[in-house]
Each structure stands twice: as structure tokens, then as C-alpha cells.
Amino acid sequence: MTKRDTMKAPPHQVAGHQARDGKLGPLIDAAGHFYKPLQGDERGTKEGAFYTAFSSNKSIPDHIRKFFPIFHGTQLLEASDGSGLHPHLVLQDLVSSRLSPSIMDIKIGSRTWPLQSPEDYINKCLRKDRETTSLSLGFRISGLQVYGSKESGYWKPDKKMIKRFSAEDVRLVLRKFVSSNASAGSGLDPDCCFASIVYGGSNGILAQLLELKAWFEEQTIYHFYSCSVLLIYDEELVLEGRSCGVEIKLIDFAHVVEGNGVIDHNFLGGLCSLIKFLSEVLEAPKCCTTKACPQVEEKNLDK
Numbered sequence: 131m132t133k134r135d136t137m138k139a140p141p142h143q144v145a146g147h148q149a150r151d152g153k154l155g156p157l158i159d160a161a162g163h164f165y166k167p168l169q170g171d172e173r174g175t176k177e178g179a180f181y182t183a184f185s186s187n188k189s190i191p192d193h194i195r196k197f198f199p200i201f202h203g204t205q206l207l208e209a210s211d212g213s214g215l216h217p218h219l220v221l222q223d224l225v226s227s228r229l230s231p232s233i234m235d236i237k238i239g240s241r242t243w244p245l246q247s248p249e250d251y252i253n254k255c256l257r258k259d260r261e262t263t264s265l266s267l268g269f270r271i272s273g274l275q276v277y278g279s280k281e282s283g284y285w286k287p288d289k290k291m292i293k294r295f296s297a298e299d300v301r302l303v304l305r306k307f308v309s310s311n312a313s314a315g316s317g318l319d320p321d322c323c324f325a326s327i328v329y330g331g332s333n334g335i336l337a338q339l340l341e342l343k344a345w346f347e348e349q350t351i352y353h354f355y356s357c358s359v360l361l362i363y364d365e366e367l368v369l370e371g372r373s374c375g376v377e378i379k380l381i382d383f384a385h386v387v388e389g390n391g392v393i394d395h396n397f398l399g400g401l402c403s404l405i406k407f408l409s410e411v412l413e414a415p416k417c418c419t420t421k422a423c424p425q426v427e428e429k430n431l432d433k
């Protein structure tokens with residue numbers, strides 16, 4: 131059996147290029163590695179160069195480094211599209227240790243392209259920024275899945291639907307992401323059962339985003355265009371009242387450029403906006419009364 135035979139497309143990928151229908155996309159192995167193929171043109175090289183420089187940059191504090199996937203170098207592997215050997219970034223698989231992960235990919239920044247990009251690329255990105263909430267909110271949802279139950283599986287809206295999300299849809303989806311009744315086509319008002327444990331608390335997503343924001347208020351090394359924050363939690367752990375599986379991670383560094391002593395206002399602005407939206411969910415949680423959230427209540431009573 132070759133190494134490629136033991137690999138598969140990531141079952142929990144929520145956005146980006148996918149290894150299906152003979153296309154080039156990421157692969158995972160059973161040892162917890164996520165292999166991202168270097169994209170053609172200069173994007174792959176740029177992302178590889180970013181990971182290499184970032185990994186050895188001593189000025190990155192550990193409490194910030196933990197928000198980035200661990201980088202294990204590059205490897206030549208049989209590509210998912212059958213085109214033969216292709217260089218892949220070997221990254222930490224951020225979700226392999228989870229049973230039923232709920233994940234959201236949020237592309238940060240009202241501008242997703244660096245100033246020095248070619249004109250046709252700028253036009254393409256500008257169109258997407260205008261058609262989505264990037265320009266109006268400073269971020270856009272690129273993909274998501276929310277775990278429902280063994281029976282209902284995941285709510286994973288398709289790409290076309292996600293691209294049409296308005297600001298109001300984003301508000302709703304951020305509530306659904308932490309609700310126990312967020313299944314497909316569910317017309318129910320999201321119960322936000324998990325909001326306080328996933329978004330709130332000292333280890334929750336808001337606290338982590340604020341830690342990241344504090345770094346962005348100071349760091350002038352990099353400007354992160356078209357980079358995403360992944361929000362990840364595992365309902366199994368949250369139902370046990372544990373916030374340890376709640377994480378944010380930054381991914382997608384194909385368009386990172388040098389900061390040259392200037393604050394990354396574009397990323398920082400998007401981050402502040404996202405923080406505001408999540409705070410609003412917590413301020414009006416409409417949840418976790420005994421009635422609305424029996425599962426959490428039962429577990430807590432058992433303790």
C-alpha cells in the first residue's frame with residue numbers, strides 16, 4: 131500500500147478547493163496531518179514561504195502561535211486529481227481529534243486582495259467583496275457545518291447559498307452555529323443553547339478573538355489578506371459542560387504580505403466587527419433556560 135492509499139479527502143472541509151470530482155484539493159492521513167497542495171502560480175510558493183518564515187520567527191509570542199496550524203514542512207505526494215507527484219504543505223489537521231465538529235470559516239477583512247495584485251485579480255476579488263458581506267461588514271462567511279445529532283447529521287449549507295448571505299443572514303447563522311436546533315430547513319428560532327460556553331467564558335471564542343485582536347493592535351510584521359478564522363467546537367464536549375474543545379485557528383496564507391511597520395487595519399477592522407457580532411449573540415442569547423436547553427441542564431444536574 132502506498133502512502134497515498136492511506137489518505138483521503140477531509141470529511142469536515144467547509145470551504146476552499148476540494149479534492150473531489152478529479153480536482154486538486156487537500157488530503158488527510160490517520161496521523162493527524164492535513165496536506166494542502168501548493169496551488170499553481172505564486173500562491174502556493176507564497177503560502178509555503180509564509181509558513182516557513184512564521185515557524186522560525188522568534189518574535190511571535192506562544193499565545194499567538196497557538197492560533198496557527200503547526201507546520202511540518204512540504205512533501206511531494208500523489209495529488210488528488212491524479213496528475214502525479216505534487217508538492218503539499220504538511221499541516222496539523224485541526225479537526226482530526228474531534229468526534230462531531232461544528233466549524234465555521236470566516237474570511238476576515240473588507241479587502242481580500244493585497245495592493246500589489248494584478249488588475250484582473252483585483253477586479254475578481256473586488257466583485258466578490260462587494261457581492262458578499264466583506265465590504266459592508268469587514269468579514270464574510272466562506273463555509274460552515276453545524277452538528278445536529280446522530281440522526282440529522284450536519285447542517286452544511288451549500289456554497290451558492292453562503293455566497294448570498296446578507297448581513298441579517300450572517301447574524302442568524304452566527305446564532306444557529308451555537309444552537310441545538312440548527313438543522314437544514316429548520317424554520318425554528320435558533321435556541322443559542324451553546325452560546326455562553328462556545329462564544330462566552332474565559333476560554334470561549336470571544337476571549338480568544340480578543341487575545342488575537344490585542345496582537346493585531348501591535349503587530350506590523352504581516353498583512354493578512356484573504357485569510358480566514360476557523361471557529362471550531364465539538365458538541366460532545368460542550369454538552370459535558372467543557373469549553374476545552376472550543377478553538378479559533380487562522381488558515382489560508384496565500385495572500386499574506388509584509389507589513390513594513392504598518393498596522394494591518396484591514397484585518398483588525400474585520401476582527402473588531404466579528405467580535406461585535408458575536409458579542410451581540412451573547413447579549414441576547416434567548417437560551418439556556420431549563421426549558422430551552424434540557425440537554426445541558428441534565429448534564430449539569432448530573433455533576
Ligand SMILES: O=P(O)(O)O[C@@H]1[C@@H](OP(=O)(O)O)[C@H](OP(=O)(O)O)[C@H](O)[C@H](OP(=O)(O)O)[C@H]1OP(=O)(O)O
Nearest residue numbers: 145146147169173237254258272273356382384385
Ligand atoms: O477560484 P474561486 O472562484 O473558487 O475562488 C476561490 C475562493 O472561493 P470563493 O468562490 O470565493 O468561495 C476561495 O475562497 P474560500 O477559501 O472558499 O473562502 C479562496 O479565496 C481562493 O483563493 P486563494 O486560494 O486564497 O487564492 C479562491 O481562488 P482564486 O480565485 O484565488 O483562484
Ligand SMILES: Nc1ncnc2c1ncn2[C@@H]1O[C@H](COP(=O)(O)OP(=O)(O)O)[C@@H](O)[C@H]1O
Nearest residue numbers: 143144145146147164199221222223224235382
Ligand atoms: N489545517 C487544517 N486542518 C483542518 N482543516 C483545514 C485546515 N486548513 C484548512 N482546512 C479546511 O479546508 C478549508 C479550505 O482551506 P484553505 O486553506 O482556505 O484553502 P483554499 O486556499 O483552497 O481556500 C477550510 O475552510 C477548512 O475547512
